[in-house]
Amino acid sequence: MAETGPTTLGDLAFEVRSKNAGPFWVTMELFMRDSDGYGIAADESFLNERTVAELYGVDESEIQMFRIPSLNVVKISFPRPVSQASLRDRDIHSGQHHVPLAMLPVPPADGTRER
Amino acid sequence: MRNEPDGCVRVLAPTGMLGAGFPESTIEHGLELGADVISVDGGSTDSGPYYLGSSQPKTTRAAVARDLRVLLKAAARAGIPLIVGSCGTSGTDHGVDWVAGIVAEILSDEGLRLRVARIYSEQDADTLKERLASGHIHPLPPLGDLQPETIENCTHIVGMMGHEPIVAALEAGAQVVLAGRATDTAVAAAYPLMKGMPSGPTWHAAKIVECGGQCTSNPRAGGVLATIDADGFTIEPLDPAVSCTPILVAAHMLYETANPFQMREPDGTLDVREATYTALDDRTVRVEGSRFHVADQHTIKLEGARITGYETLSFSAVRDPHILANIEDWADLLRVMLTQRVEQTLGLSEDKYAFDVRLYGYNAVLKDLDPGQEAPREVGVMLLVNAPDQETATAVAKIANPLMLHLPTPDMDYLPSLAFATSPAEVERGPAYEFVLNHVVDSITPTDMFRIEIEETSHHG
Numbered sequence: 182m183a184e185t186g187p188t189t190l191g192d193l194a195f196e197v198r199s200k201n202a203g204p205f206w207v208t209m210e211l212f213m214r215d216s217d218g219y220g221i222a223a224d225e226s227f228l229n230e231r232t233v234a235e236l237y238g239v240d241e242s243e244i245q246m247f248r249i250p251s252l253n254v255v256k257i258s259f260p261r262p263v264s265q266a267s268l269r270d271r272d273i274h275s276g277q278h279h280v281p282l283a284m285l286p287v288p289p290a291d292g293t294r295e296r
Numbered sequence: 297m298r299n300e301p302d303g304c305v306r307v308l309a310p311t312g313m314l315g316a317g318f319p320e321s322t323i324e325h326g327l328e329l330g331a332d333v334i335s336v337d338g339g340s341t342d343s344g345p346y347y348l349g350s351s352q353p354k355t356t357r358a359a360v361a362r363d364l365r366v367l368l369k370a371a372a373r374a375g376i377p378l379i380v381g382s383c384g385t386s387g388t389d390h391g392v393d394w395v396a397g398i399v400a401e402i403l404s405d406e407g408l409r410l411r412v413a414r415i416y417s418e419q420d421a422d423t424l425k426e427r428l429a430s431g432h433i434h435p436l437p438p439l440g441d442l443q444p445e446t447i448e449n450c451t452h453i454v455g456m457m458g459h460e461p462i463v464a465a466l467e468a469g470a471q472v473v474l475a476g477r478a479t480d481t482a483v484a485a486a487y488p489l490m491k492g493m494p495s496g497p498t499w500h501a502a503k504i505v506e507c508g509g510q511c512t513s514n515p516r517a518g519g520v521l522a523t524i525d526a527d528g529f530t531i532e533p534l535d536p537a538v539s540c541t542p543i544l545v546a547a548h549m550l551y552e553t554a555n556p557f558q559m560r561e562p563d564g565t566l567d568v569r570e571a572t573y574t575a576l577d578d579r580t581v582r583v584e585g586s587r588f589h590v591a592d593q594h595t596i597k598l599e600g601a602r603i604t605g606y607e608t609l610s611f612s613a614v615r616d617p618h619i620l621a622n623i624e625d626w627a628d629l630l631r632v633m634l635t636q637r638v639e640q641t642l643g644l645s646e647d648k649y650a651f652d653v654r655l656y657g658y659n660a661v662l663k664d665l666d667p668g669q670e671a672p673r674e675v676g677v678m679l680l681v682n683a684p685d686q687e688t689a690t691a692v693a694k695i696a697n698p699l700m701l702h703l704p705t706p707d708m709d710y711l712p713s714l715a716f717a718t719s720p721a722e723v724e725r726g727p728a729y730e731f732v733l734n735h736v737v738d739s740i741t742p743t744d745m746f747r748i749e750i751e752e753t754s755h756h757g
Contacts (some may be wrong), residue, residue: 202554204341204599204731205438210550237665243438247556252547258554260438264730266344267604268652268682273344277661284667 190228191283193218199279204265207275208258209282219253221287228285233257236281257282304525305488306332308534309505311519314338314363314380314395315355318508322518322534323370329521329532333487334371336363337480337506338395339382341599341731342552348386349451349601349729353394355385360395365402368472372408377466379473379483386599387454387477389418395474410472413465416747417476419453419598424737432738436597439734446732450600453733457596458562460742462486470750477599479561480506484522493524495588499566501529503559504548504583511548513539528584530576540581542573562597563742564590593738596745600733605650605682607725608689612700613715615674622705623675627653630677630696630703637695642688649683649692676717686724693722 384391
């Protein structure tokens with residue numbers, strides 16, 4: 182694959198995954214490759230409840246985030262926006278919903294990031 | 297029992313799901329390691345509300361029978377109990393009886409005599425409405441207060457048992473326990489708790505083993521053995537060529553949990569914030585520091601599903617580059633034309649039925665959330681219709697058929713022919729369901745919502 186675009190969270194991770202956590206919640210994890218990658222994913226000025234709310238079209242106040250340095254993991258949980266297996270549910274196990282998170286470009290390393 | 301002299305209990309977890317399979321040699325190895333109990337989960341809500349709503353198992357009978365035959369023979373030979381939770385995927389009474397029927401057939405075939413307990417977890421709507429009226433049913437986020445009509449509309453409601461009904465069945469002499477809906481962890485926690493092992497390590501170990509080999513370096517190689525003692529637990533894979541590492545075991549607390557540090561069970565909350573994970577060797581992990589806080593009120597979580605309507609599915613596909621370049625316009629036109637034709641022919645306004653047009657290969661999975669920009673090479677067009685009855689759903693899908701065959705984009709001056717995948721194109725899906733309960737009942741006792749029946753199975757040799 183040609184890697185011409187900006188560096189994404191997925192580029193810095195072993196694995197990014199998502200799954201149902203019971204019928205009413207979705208949860209996703211960023212397993213970062215090292216503490217540098219973890220430092221980026223866990224940076225609250227970059228990845229926070231507001232950015233996740235924008236990425237997934239969900240209510241910021243319902244998002245739970247867990248930053249786990251011992252595992253280099255950031256975990257994100259929020260109520261399932263679409264009822265499981267309903268007419269509008271296109272991902273019964275929520276197994277492909279990590280992709281917007283994985284494709285999120287990380288801030289440039291020189292610190293000149295703008296938002 | 298061999299666990300009592302050395303003060304530990306060894307739980308053999310053969311697989312994350314009964315019917316998913318495991319190498320028979322891994323069970324042999326687990327017995328050699330001194331397994332005191334075999335615990336296996338038979339269900340999940342993960343694949344959707346259909347299995348509860350219709351009371352049908354997700355797994356095929358032959359696959360469940362294959363796994364059960366290996367496990368029943370092993371349990372009988374070693375003289376240890378076999379515990380199966382959430383029988384028949386959803387844990388309905390029919391699911392328990394379905395698994396019990398398979399067990400009876402195997403015991404008869406193999407000439408085995410084992411005492412089998414069935415624990416039923418299906419709940420009576422009228423009793424639940426009384427509990428609701430007296431203020432003993434509470435919502436869990438994100439759902440709100442429960443209405444009595446919601447209980448009435450469910451085709452099936454189950455309560456998720458903790459370890460207590462399973463312990464009651466074991467204490468009554470059951471050698472095989474077939475539980476209705478149970479927490480994934482209760483299935484593995486019941487026997488060690490009965491033998492006096494501490495709650496923190498027991499529930500934590502139960503959470504780690506509930507998905508079988510998911511916490512190992514090769515989840516496809518079979519399950520794990522957890523050894524629980526007074527101070528913690530150790531965990532090792534059943535396949536000698538596979539490893540558990542501290543990272544893999546710790547990371548398993550993340551799997552399918554909204555909160556990776558605290559998990560509510562019927563009688564309290566597992567708290568792993570202080571847990572430590574240490575490698576004993578290159579394939580065995582020791583866990584200590586797990587805590588369990590007993591709740592002031594014992595609660596039973598309810599699951600219920602109702603019918604939302606009846607569905608019919610149709611599937612066509614587009615390869616024409618011109619339509620692909622304008623696929624959003626084409627899909628918009630399909631939606632408009634279909635709505636108009638349904639009004640013209642069936643006289644149905646938009647609020648009387650619903651449909652979803654999914655463009656597989658373009659943005660079907662993530663829709664507006666999709667960050668991708670790539671042009672599709674081909675697109676599968678799925679139409680899913682939901683209506684109050686099957687006949688109407690299929691009528692709408694049939695009205696869509698000529699559109700899914702010949703609809704052009706607005707700027708085309710000829711009729712294309714698109715690629716249906718099957719003939720007839722329409723597939724009737726029957727009733728569609730949704731989960732409507734995410735509520736807990738204050739338990740009167742930990743066992744009173746569950747019914748235990750024990751029988752000696754006789755073999756007809």
